[in-house]
Structure formats: structure tokens, C-alpha cells
Amino acid sequence: MKKMLSGIKPTGRVTLGNYIGAIKPFVSYQDEYDMYIFIANLHSMTVYIEPKELRKNTKDLIALYIAAGLDPNKVTLFLQSDILEHAQLGWYLGCMVGMGDLARMTQYKDKLAKNESIGAGIFNYPSLMSADILMYDPDFVPVGEDQKQHVELARDVAEKFNRRYSDTFTIPQPLTAKVGGRIMDLQDPTKKMSKSDEAGKGCIYILDDIAVSKKKIMSAVTDSDGIIAFDRTNKPGISNLLEIYSILTDRTIQDIVNQYLGVGYGVFKKDLAEILGQELTTIQERYQEIIKGSYLDDVLLQGATVARNIARKKLAKVERKIGITIKK
Ligand code: AQP
Numbered sequence: 001m002k003k004m005l006s007g008i009k010p011t012g013r014v015t016l017g018n019y020i021g022a023i024k025p026f027v028s029y030q031d032e033y034d035m036y037i038f039i040a041n042l043h044s045m046t047v048y049i050e051p052k053e054l055r056k057n058t059k060d061l062i063a064l065y066i067a068a069g070l071d072p073n074k075v076t077l078f079l080q081s082d083i084l085e086h087a088q089l090g091w092y093l094g095c096m097v098g099m100g101d102l103a104r105m106t107q108y109k110d111k112l113a114k115n116e117s118i119g120a121g122i123f124n125y126p127s128l129m130s131a132d133i134l135m136y137d138p139d140f141v142p143v144g145e146d147q148k149q150h151v152e153l154a155r156d157v158a159e160k161f162n163r164r165y166s167d168t169f170t171i172p173q174p175l176t177a178k179v180g181g182r183i184m185d186l187q188d189p190t191k192k193m194s195k196s197d198e199a200g201k202g203c204i205y206i207l208d209d210i211a212v213s214k215k216k217i218m219s220a221v222t223d224s225d226g227i228i229a230f231d232r233t234n235k236p237g238i239s240n241l242l243e244i245y246s247i248l249t250d251r252t253i254q255d256i257v258n259q260y261l262g263v264g265y266g267v268f269k270k271d272l273a274e275i276l277g278q279e280l281t282t283i284q285e286r287y288q289e290i291i292k293g294s295y296l297d298d299v300l301l302q303g304a305t306v307a308r309n310i311a312r313k314k315l316a317k318v319e320r321k322i323g324i325t326i327k328k
Helices: 016-029 051-067 085-094 099-103 106-113 120-134 145-165 210-218 236-249 253-259 265-290 295-322
Strands: 003-008 034-039 075-079 140-142 173-175
Touching (some): 016 051, 016 236, 034 295, 051 075, 051 295, 120 145, 145 173, 210 265
Parallel strands (some): 003 034, 003 140, 034 075
């Protein structure tokens, strides 16, 4: 069975973008792959989050993974900080990554351009991400468009390490869906829908009040020509809604466009709001059951036991190869 690995940072409330670009695809892959899904909480330290809020984000994220359909008995679900080996391997790999390569990463450049004060973690985090990935030798890493560049970096580091010390890491492939890999903000469809977007008006949160989410669909920015057609460049708003519709219903965009020939945006948006409302209701009901009691602690313990075993062996192998220990 081929291996797959991915994670999400608990930096905020989970968005429809995270759900469509990451969580939903994970669920569809779980029967086909040996899957490792983690909460990337070390990465969430790259921005300041109130401790209480971080704890809630983390708990909600793991609950949402399960509520959306991930089965902890099929998938190894774990908390990154439970596996100390990630940070250690991250240091070794970080020493092999060029400053120039890190400075080229779009997410870093975007944050820099915003002129906010940023910590060194934002610059360095792709090396830790390389460790997160390479530790488990996955064949595939499903990610949204924005994270593809980081998986490319992990591939480069793995190749460099294998060349320098001998074959150690599997070279992973990023896996990005043709549709849904970059869900855009509903108020500004030229910008990615993001957890950390403070205004939140163009962003749908999976655990938000359903009436509010429906309203956000109804007031999504479109255009004035009134034709439902897919054209990301000239009609970004309606194209974004078509992608969301397509993923939620598992139908092709062409099929949906054909259904709405000659129909106005209002009817289309109303139908999409209903479809979204039903999907969110199902997830939220499951979430309410899962979040109670100690179930999530048990899931994380089970996942950490499996992940730690793999990580310990991998790190020991790396340390033997690089000569940092006296054991051969
Ligand atoms: N808008 C999006 N459309 C499709 N996929 C998306 N992802 C994120 N936003 C969209 C995918 O979700 C996974 C988890 O992402 P992450 O939390 O590790 O980092 P991110 O890409 O930085 O996500 P956010 O929501 O934008 O978080 P913040 O605001 O904290 O930076 C990844 O597979 C990502 O591609």
C-alpha cells in the first residue's frame, strides 16, 4: 500500500478552504493509502495565538477531521508536538537548506510584504515541514496549491541528503486537486480564503452558524454579466462558487454549468447555500458528539504510539548516517 501524509496548522478556525482543499480529499484517500494525518501545532507557533484559543483550535481540528469522515482506525492521526523527533530532524534538515531557497517561498514573501513584524519561524518553517514529511517516507503529500512549493523543497532536501549520505528518504510527490486546490475569499476572489484572515467576511468557517455561512454565499462577490460560466481570470467570483459546488456535490463543473444555462446568479447561489448548509449540518452534528469526554485524548494517544515508533527508527537511522552519534 502506498503511503500518504499531510497536516493542517491549528492557527485559527477551520475554513471551507481547508475542508475542500485538504480534509475532504484526505477522507477520500483513506481506504486506498496508508495515511498519516497530523495537527501541525509546532507550525502554529510561527504566529502568536492566545493559549486558550490555540488549545480550542487544536481540539476542534482533530474533532473536525473525524467529523468529516476520517477514521482513526484506518488513519494514523496525531499531534506533531507529541513526536519530539520532528523538531530534531527539522534541525538537521534545516542545516542543509539554503537561505536563498527559504527566502523564495511565497508564503514567507507574502508575510514580509505585509510589513508585519514576523518571527524567524515563518522563514524557517519549510525545513521543519520537510522533516514532518520525510520522517514517514510518504509517496504522496496531498496539499492545496499554496503548499506545493514547500513539498518541492522537501523533495530537494531528500535528494540532497540521499546523495550526500546514501539512500535514506523516499522522494515524496505533492498531490493537488485540479478543482478545489485554491478556494478563494468570497468577498475578494483574487485572494485565498485563509484561517488567519481577520475580517472573516469572505471566509466560511466549518463550525460557524449555518445561517451565517449561507448568507456569506448569498453575498459572495460575482460580476455583472449574469452568465454562469467557468473562467478563473475574467469571472473569478462565479468560478470560485462553481468549484465549491463541484466539490460538495461530486459533479463536474461542466455538468453544473449546463444545469444553470440561462439561470440567474441568485438561484444558483441559493442552491449552493442549501447544499453547503446540509454538508455543514452533518459535520457539526458529528462534531458535537465527538468533542465530549475523553475520546479525542484516546485517538491522539493511539496515533502518537504508531507515529513515534516510526519516527524513532527514522531519526536513529539519520543520526547513524550523519555521524552525530558514536554508534555505527
Ligand atoms: N483556500 C484554500 N483552498 C484550498 N486549500 C486550502 N488550504 C488552505 N487554504 C486553502 C489547504 O489546507 C491545508 C492546511 O493548511 P495549513 O493550515 O497548514 O496552512 P495554510 O495553507 O497556510 O492554511 P490557511 O488556512 O491559509 O492558514 P493561515 O491563515 O494560518 O496561513 C493545506 O493543504 C492547504 O494547502
